[in-house]
Amino acid sequence: MSATSAAAMSPPQGIVPRVLQSWWAPRRVVRSLADMPERVLVVILLLAMLIFLVAQAPGHARAAALDPSVPMGARMGGSVMAVLFMMPLVAYAVAALSSGLMRLVRRPIDPRHSRLALFWALLAIAPAMLLSGLVEGLIGPGAALTLTRAIAGLGFCLIWGAGLSALSANDR
Numbered sequence: 397m398s399a400t401s402a403a404a405m406s407p408p409q410g411i412v413p414r415v416l417q418s419w420w421a422p423r424r425v426v427r428s429l430a431d432m433p434e435r436v437l438v439v440i441l442l443l444a445m446l447i448f449l450v451a452q453a454p455g456h457a458r459a460a461a462l463d464p465s466v467p468m469g470a471r472m473g474g475s476v477m478a479v480l481f482m483m484p485l486v487a488y489a490v491a492a493l494s495s496g497l498m499r500l501v502r503r504p505i506d507p508r509h510s511r512l513a514l515f516w517a518l519l520a521i522a523p524a525m526l527l528s529g530l531v532e533g534l535i536g537p538g539a540a541l542t543l544t545r546a547i548a549g550l551g552f553c554l555i556w557g558a559g560l561s562a563l564s565a566n567d568r
Contacts, residue, residue: 451529456471
């Protein structure tokens with residue numbers, strides 16, 4: 397195998413190229429991250445949550461402009477509490493639950509790999525969440541917002557499922 401074909405087959409090394417490649421080759425990207433230490437997984441989760449928080453800002457700004465009875469600061473304060481403090485706990489619980497469910501369907505997965513698949517899927521859909529937030533802030537409710545949220549949701553399900561499949565003990 398030549399060096400150029402080997403380079404074409406290997407996953408990109410940076411975070412942003414890996415996030416983009418996760419949309420068309422999620423199994424390969426997640427499998428390349430399998431040896432990632434736990435502290436990096438926490439950083440990935442918190443980075444995804446921070447991006448989700450930023451993605452909510454345009455929608456909150458629009459809502460605050462349309463209904464000034466709840467100021468922008470209060471809206472963002474609630475989002476900070478939910479996204480940065482509660483969602484990581486929920487993500488860990490969902491990863492543990494999915495690890496247990498994978499064992500029930502005879503596709504066991506290491507709990508750390510279950511966390512990797514979930515946390516990476518959350519980070520991989522961050523660009524779609526940013527787009528959805530912009531649509532919510534600039535256009536508001538409607539078909540465009542529904543479409544961008546559907547794309548983000550479908551992307552999350554596909555990337556997470558592919559990650560779980562790629563890291564299960566039956567596929568390794």
